[in-house]
Amino acid sequence: MEYEIVIGLEIHSELDTKSKIFCGCSTAFGGEENTQTCPVCLGLPGVLPVMNKKVVEYAVKAGIATNCTIARFSKMDRKNYFYPDLPKAYQISQFDLPICEHGTVEINVDGVKKNIGITRIHMEEDAGKLIHAAGGTLADNNRCGVPLIEIVTEPDMRSAAEARALAEKIKTILEYTEVSDCKMQEGSLRFDVNLSVRKPGEPFGTRTEMKNLNSFRALERAVEVESKRQIFEIERGNPIIQQTRKWDDDKGESYALRSKEEAHDYRYFPDPDLVPVVLTEEYIQNIKGSMPILPWVRKVRYMEDYNLSEYDADILVSSRETAEFFEGTVAVCKDAKTAANWLMGDIAATLNEKGQTMADVTFTPAQLGEMIGLINDKTISSSIAKQVLQEMFATGKDPKVIVEEKNLAQMSDTSELKGMVLDVMKANPQSVEDLKNGKEKAIGFLVGQIMRQTKGKANPQMVNELIRELIDQV
């Protein structure tokens, strides 16, 4: 009988706040070691943490977007353990009363939809970073006190694809709500995978936990490799040991870090330095009111209002910036299909090539809308539009200005074109002959010649008509 994989995720996400969770220090990434610290985030004797209100707001946003119940009363707890990256020897986190609980997130794998339960979302501070150098271990405390939320799911996923879909969905949600920038290469979003295997119908097996996966690919591979390892052990009659494992993405394998027997007793208790987080109904309603339109709502609207395919709609809503750019473009050109094609086609390709995102685009949605307008009123051809777009990428200039400056408007002057068409037909008698004999392919060659001579500015449809009109004169 086949095995079933049971997966739950713990997702750590760095919040996109300017300052840390309990002090005013900057959260900017990549600063020189230990320059973004103060007595509070270093936990020096006598200093006290004070909760950053933005952190609470962002956690509540994430909770609303994942359909959680928002706690009217929650508190901060201390999680005690000794480690050199933890200056106070405890991490301030939330234990039994997290800020959000009981949510759900819908995923879609190959057209099959499924709801994944969100157990809880809690707020916590990040620890520092250890740098193992030749002379010993150094501590960089810039990350100490960087605000995080941890999203914990139910063990509802049954495949690597489902785990990935959930992870991607959470990323979309956090980006949409601007709760996190989700820069995975900077560690803003990282995953812990809890995994066990069982025969269907049996109770849950013993699980292992793989920590700190920071790409979707690593997540998928880790699930695949670890589930195979567990099945392999079980098949040989070996018990699965509950343990924490470290995933080595380069080698594509995991190894045990510590087993449950040596697990820490964190001695959680309420942090007496911080007053409980008490939220009013009004506060929660205000945040609800300020939420952006979420991607799944947008998607349905795109399909209904704009008649886009589910595939197109999915891509457009996959990032808030793309969706908003799309909507801004449509507002100007009133042509959703063309706008979608440009965004998913040339614009996506160009960004990809440059390793950029929608946020880096230098022109506005209105300018793109204008450009589509120029195509639709036949001022420029689609191929010229590609040139115009690249120019817009480079300079951010208005498409009309670019067309004018570079003299890119289509040649629609019949008399000028007529002469060129006649010349080309005379120069290519064989093609003319072929065309006369019904070889339609030949007309493509002739049009191509004209387009080349006019550097693409000729109106191809007009050229086509002219060839047919003039063919008997040659």
Added chain:
Amino acid sequence: MKMTKYRTIHEIKALIEKGETTYEEVMGAYINRIDQVEGTVDSFLQVLKEEALNQAKAADENKDDKTSPLFGIPYGLKDNICMEGVETTCASKILTGFIPPYSATVAEDLKNSGAVVLGKANMDEFAMGSSNENSSIKPTKNPWDPSRVPGGSSGGSAACVAADEVVFALGSDTGGSIRQPASFCGVVGLKPTYGLVSRYGLIAFASSLDQIGPITKDVTDCALVLNQIAGHDEKDSTSVDREKEDYTSYLQKDIKGMKIGIVEEYFGEGLQPDVRKRLEEAVEVYKSLGAQLVDVKLPTSDYALSAYYIISSAEASSNLARYDGIRYGFRAEGFDDLLDLYKKTRSQGFGEEVKRRIMLGTYALSSGYYDAYYKKALQVRTLIKEDFDKALSQCDVILSPTCPTTAFKLGEKSSDPLEMYLSDIYTVPVNIAGIPAISIPCGLDEQGLPVGMQLIGRDFGEKDILKAAYAFEQATKHHLNRPTLQEAR
């Protein structure tokens, strides 16, 4: 001797205003006094003579802002309260050499008022103790009898005020650490309502119980200092945002009709007979002032000490975990690996009492025991608070002894922690409930040692206890008793 000229903040202020002395002269007299008696009392871990004298000189030259009542007044700061650039050790080996790059909010407040720190006062290590014998540096002695303890943990703060080495001092009170030494040293000590005074910069022992407060010669000074240090602080989220009060406005002799609660159990077994006698006389004084005596009950206070040791030790075990040998202060030598470094540093760097409480707290918080100890202690805490709320709805203040005895001999109880803990039996419930209480002198015992009376008030009821304390002080003059301290040889 010249010292008799200077006693309280308000009296010195009056002399200055009359032109009979200068700030420099005042400071010089106190520095001189320190030179004379510090060898006997050992109140300070550090005396900042030069800086203080310079500030006093500057104070004389400063013609502008002398309006603040604390301007130019020398005071002692308990060594668990941080002052930028000044070594702060909590009298612990583990914090040796720690120089905070920030000042506690209270130190900042007093600096703004013009008060001058003259010394960092000795204490029980990390404020754990009731005798000052747990200081890892040296024990402070009681100015009334140097063979006796000054009480703890703010023993240095109480002793330096009693010995006239400073005009007032700040202490911290987690289970009676201001009131008990104030009682032993015959001075006034106030533990404010939890949240009235910012804890920012106070090196934590037990965060949910710790509170900074003044130790002074009389109730007027107590109100003057409280005026400066009370108030909301954005850096401490547990500090309460409420309107400032002028506590001196509550100092009045007339307390007719004021209801004073008496807890019968507090006058039972274990109370030293002449302590009881002084308290009974105090009750008579209040009657004669027209106060109304009310019997009140605090049935759960029997459990206060147990709950206190669980909660305070649990929080301490966490608060003190940061002293791991990695960042500041003492680090053990000759360790094998990281765990060994932690173990050796903490074994060698902490004193016995501190280690005892860390272990107790760690145990109480560990999984499997949390519910039986820590959670139970929190439940007891709620019951105690309810008891006080009920009792204080029937009266304005509760009168009790501050301690069961007067100052005991050095070494007398240091071998028996449980015996020592009983010294705080009347003070601890107040911290558990988070309410304010004051200890004021109410006479001397048969050996001539000071006896303290405690007045307990409602949440933010400082005005009531100051009023009751002031009326008593004016009617009795016990606060004028001073130790006949021999000068050091």
